[in-house]
Amino acid sequence: MLRKGLGCGMVGGAASAVLAGLLAVVPSVAMAQAGGVTFNPPTDFPVGLTPASVAVGDLNGDNHPDLAVANFDAGTVSVLLNDGFGGFINRTDFHVGACPASAAVGDLNGDGRPDLAVANFCENTVSVLFNDGSGDFANRTDWLVGFAPNLVAVGDFNTDGNPDLAVANLGDHTVSVLLNDGSGGFANHTVLLIGGSTASVAVGDFNTDGSPDLAVTDTSTNRKLRVLFNDGSGGFANRTDLSMPAAPNSVTVGDFNTDGISDLATANADGPTVSVFLNDGSGGFANRTDWSVGLSPRSVAVGDFNTDGSSDLTTANNFAHSVSVLLNDGSGGFANRTDFTVGAVAQPLSVAVGDFNNDGRPDVATANTPGNSVSVLLNTTGSNAPPTITVAAGGRCVTGTSGSINLRVGDAESPAGDLVVTVTSSNQVLVPDANITLGGSGADRTLSVATVASQTGSAVVTLQVNDGTNTSAPVNVNVIAGRPQAEKIGGTAHPDMIFGKNGDDTIGGRDGNDLLCGGNGNESLGGNGGDDTMYGANGDDMLFGDAGADYFSGGNGTDAAEDLNAAEGDTHDGTIP
Numbered sequence: 001m002l003r004k005g006l007g008c009g010m011v012g013g014a015a016s017a018v019l020a021g022l023l024a025v026v027p028s029v030a031m032a033q034a035g036g037v038t039f040n041p042p043t044d045f046p047v048g049l050t051p052a053s054v055a056v057g058d059l060n061g062d063n064h065p066d067l068a069v070a071n072f073d074a075g076t077v078s079v080l081l082n083d084g085f086g087g088f089i090n091r092t093d094f095h096v097g098a099c100p101a102s103a104a105v106g107d108l109n110g111d112g113r114p115d116l117a118v119a120n121f122c123e124n125t126v127s128v129l130f131n132d133g134s135g136d137f138a139n140r141t142d143w144l145v146g147f148a149p150n151l152v153a154v155g156d157f158n159t160d161g162n163p164d165l166a167v168a169n170l171g172d173h174t175v176s177v178l179l180n181d182g183s184g185g186f187a188n189h190t191v192l193l194i195g196g197s198t199a200s201v202a203v204g205d206f207n208t209d210g211s212p213d214l215a216v217t218d219t220s221t222n223r224k225l226r227v228l229f230n231d232g233s234g235g236f237a238n239r240t241d242l243s244m245p246a247a248p249n250s251v252t253v254g255d256f257n258t259d260g261i262s263d264l265a266t267a268n269a270d271g272p273t274v275s276v277f278l279n280d281g282s283g284g285f286a287n288r289t290d291w292s293v294g295l296s297p298r299s300v301a302v303g304d305f306n307t308d309g310s311s312d313l314t315t316a317n318n319f320a321h322s323v324s325v326l327l328n329d330g331s332g333g334f335a336n337r338t339d340f341t342v343g344a345v346a347q348p349l350s351v352a353v354g355d356f357n358n359d360g361r362p363d364v365a366t367a368n369t370p371g372n373s374v375s376v377l378l379n380t381t382g383s384n385a386p387p388t389i390t391v392a393a394g395g396r397c398v399t400g401t402s403g404s405i406n407l408r409v410g411d412a413e414s415p416a417g418d419l420v421v422t423v424t425s426s427n428q429v430l431v432p433d434a435n436i437t438l439g440g441s442g443a444d445r446t447l448s449v450a451t452v453a454s455q456t457g458s459a460v461v462t463l464q465v466n467d468g469t470n471t472s473a474p475v476n477v478n479v480i481a482g483r484p485q486a487e488k489i490g491g492t493a494h495p496d497m498i499f500g501k502n503g504d505d506t507i508g509g510r511d512g513n514d515l516l517c518g519g520n521g522n523e524s525l526g527g528n529g530g531d532d533t534m535y536g537a538n539g540d541d542m543l544f545g546d547a548g549a550d551y552f553s554g555g556n557g558t559d560a561a562e563d564l565n566a567a568e569g570d571t572h573d574g575t576i577p
Contacts, residue, residue: 037305037312037325039340039364042375045088048074051367053151054374056354057105057114060135065354068116069367069374070100077103077118077127078374081135086357086378094137097123106154106163109184117165119149126152126167126176128184143178143186147171155203155212157234164234166214168201175201175216179234192228192236196220204253204262207283215264217248225251225266225275229283242285246271254302254311257332267293267300267315274300274313274324278332291334294320303353303362306381316348316366323351323364323377340364346371386470387411387419389463391477391495392444397517401481401499402450405515407463408443414467416443422466423447427459431479436461449497451481461497 048071059066064082071078077096080088097120108115113131120127126145129137146169157164162180169176173195178186196218206213211230218224223244228236246268256263257278264277264285272295277285294317305312310328317324322341326334342348346368356363361379368375388410395405409419421438425431430451439446449461461477477495484502496514 036327036336036381037338038380039325039377040380042340042342042346042366042377043086044343044346044368044371044373044375045080045091047071047078047080047091047367047372047374048076048093049372050074050369051078051349051372051374052100052369053102053350054352054365054367055103055105055116056352056365059105059114059131061113061133064358065356066135067352067365067374068103068105070096070103070118071372072099072101072121072369075100077116077129077137079116079135079137080374082356084358086363086376088374088376092135094129094140096120096127096129096140097125097142099123100127101149102151104152104154104165108154108163108180110162110182115184117152117154119145119152119167121148121150121170124149124169126165126178126186128186130184141184143189145169145176145178145189146174146191149176150198151200153201153203153214155214157212157230159211159232166201166203168198168216170197170199173198175214175228175236177234177236190234194218194226196222196224200248200250202251202253202264204264206262206264206279206285208261208281213283215251215253217251217266219247219249223247225264225277225285227264227283227285240283240285242277242288244268244275245290246273246275248275249297250299252300252302252313254313256311256328258310258330263332265300265302265313267297269296269298269318272297272317274315274326274334276313276332276334289333291326291337293317293324293326293337294322294339296320297324298348299350301351301353301364303364305362305379307361314351314353314364316351318347318349321345321347323348323366325364340377342366342368342375342377343371346373346375348375385411387414387465387467387472389421389465389472389475391475391513393513395497395515397499397515398448398450400502400517401453402448403497403499403515403517404439404446404448405477405495405497405513407440407445407447409445409465410443411465411467417441418467420466420468421445421463423461423463425459425461425479427457430455430457430481431459431461447477449477449479451479451499456481456483 047069050073051069052072053070055068056065064084066082067080069078076093081090096118099122100118101121102119104117105114116129118127125142128141130139145167148171149167150170151168153166154163162182164180165178167176175192177190179188197220199219200217202215203212211232213230214228216226225242227240229238248266249269250267261279263279266275273290278287293315296319297315298318299316310330312328313326315324322339327336348366350367352365353362363379364377366375392406392408397403435450437448459479463475465472480498482500499517
């Protein structure tokens with residue numbers, strides 16, 4: 001997040017007014033239509049006043065990534081503990097210095113617990129908050145840095161195994177490098193004169209020498225991305241400046257062309273674009289491409305959102321109320337872009353990435369001003385598709401009031417044998433649940449239904465299958481029991497199980513894979529559409545196949561058939577002359 005002109009003592013409403021004035025309108029560009037990544041609608045969680053930055057870390061040691069939010073006008077950092085499913089209702093606010101602009105996570109005192117470092121814009125300090133292991137950060141120490149510190153990053157700059165701090169100081173055009181004494185003390189402070197407006201800093205080994213280097217954005221009219229190479233002891237005298245098409249607000253590091261070397265990406269608010277710099281392996285970044293994103297991108301972060309092994313990008317688009325997700329083509333191209341709204345009011349200033357619901361897919365969190373909230377967007381890309389269940393061809397009439405039909409279940413991710421079928425009846429008088437039996441254990445299953453012999457009418461038997469995570473859409477089978485006299489019984493557009501019982505009945509199955517049981521009497525059975533199974537049972541019956549692969553069984557009596565067509569897949573049991 002970029003803040004110009006904020007000085008010490010400008011807190012509360014005054015800071016908010018200046019902050020709001022900085023978000024100047026920039027020209028819009030058309031959004032490139034793209035697909036391939038999906039997110040659930042955002043869930044918002046309240047934080048302190050004017051959240052400016054969000055960081056991710058497992059702050060209470062439960063293996064779930066939590067959130068730390070720097071609240072600019074509140075003078076606090078909100079710690080939101082994850083419930084394991086991507087919910088963050090457990091929130092505690094900790095006081096830091098005036099106008100906290102940025103938060104970063106790292107084990108700063110070597111006790112194995114992630115601590116917090118917060119850049120205090122109006123106080124010219126960094127607050128270091130030590131974690132007690134449960135996510136409590138009451139133990140705090142402040143360290144002086146340059147004027148108007150805007151962003152803090154963590155890296156081991158003197159390669160002693162202790163994480164150090166780098167702070168971009170917007171007000172005096174410097175970067176402060178604070179070397180850790182091993183216990184979380186940062187008295188060893190070096191100032192690097194950068195020039196311009198040092199809004200953001202990121203850490204990466206850009207020349208592959210084993211020492212973490214720095215990338216610093218200059219948002220002044222210079223429009224530069226400055227790369228500072230580490231001499232191994234935390235000195236950064238060797239520097240390269242990269243020209244930008246627009247003022248870079250934020251910078252992040254990732255391997256965008258999968259060559260094992262750290263590349264750079266910047267969010268350019270007045271582009272509105274993302275610039276991607278591919279590293280030649282020695283710290284040269286001549287290869288730059290610019291990609292369109294949403295209006296006024298203030299922050300950029302890296303994540304493999306479609307889990308294809310390539311690093312993708314996401315930006316917090318302040319004026320667009322959205323995040324842009326740019327999928328990497330594997331070679332560092334990002335033409336595949338999709339935008340996701342954060343909300344009508346929320347204007348995201350910062351974006352961070354973490355697997356918040358532990359499903360193996362990186363999710364997105366944004367700090368929103370106004371809104372005083374964090375939005376969490378859970379990634380659903382390539383999520384587990386629900387299983388399926390269908391009524392297959394085939395079945396048999398067991399008695400005049402009972403029969404069975406065939407089912408088929410399947411799932412793209414789970415073996416068919418692991419799928420669980422459930423069934424209920426809408427009419428417990430005609431078809432009690434106790435009269436329904438499921439058979440089979442693989443992809444091929446059976447449904448057996450016995451109607452109560454003394455009852456007539458209809459029932460809807462509803463089937464679903466579950467794979468342990470998702471449940472299929474319901475499949476309805478209509479069970480119809482006729483009266484003991486001649487009648488006309490019509491089926492439905494769904495699979496039917498029709499029992500004519502006694503009487504000279506006319507039974508039509510209509511659509512679906514139907515089971516037609518004639519019972520006693522001279523029956524007329526019409527399969528109509530679908531792969532139907534027709535049993536004439538007793539009596540002189542007429543069976544009509546119509547379309548589909550039908551099965552004919554005349555039963556006892558002098559039976560006849562029409563449209564018994566082998567070319568359509570029709571078969572019979574030999575009772576049809």
